Amino acid sequence: MAIALCLDLSCSNLLRRYVHGPGTDDPIVWQESSNWSERKDFHANYQGSVIAVSDAELYLA
Numbered sequence: 736m737a738i739a740l741c742l743d744l745s746c747s748n749l750l751r752r753y754v755h756g757p758g759t760d761d762p763i764v765w766q767e768s769s770n771w772s773e774r775k776d777f778h779a780n781y782q783g784s785v786i787a788v789s790d791a792e793l794y795l796a
Contacts, residue, residue: 758783 743750754764762777762785778787789795 741755742752749768751765751767753762755761756763761783764777765775765788766773767775773790775788775790777785778789780786787795
C-alpha cells in the first residue's frame with residue numbers, strides 16, 4: 736500500500752494541497768494556500784520522476 740501526500744499542514748493551517756494521478760506516487764498538481772486558483776503542474780520524465788514544475792503560463796518554477 737502506498738501513501739500519497741494530499742495536504743501540507745502547519746498547526747492545523749492548510750499550506751498547500753496536491754492532486755495525484757491514477758498511479759502510485761503520481762503527483763500532477765499542487766496549489767498554495769495564498770492563491771487557490773493558481774496551480775503548479777508537475778512534469779515527469781519517462782521514468783516517472785518529477786523533473787520540473789510550471790505555472791499556468793508554463794513558466795518553470
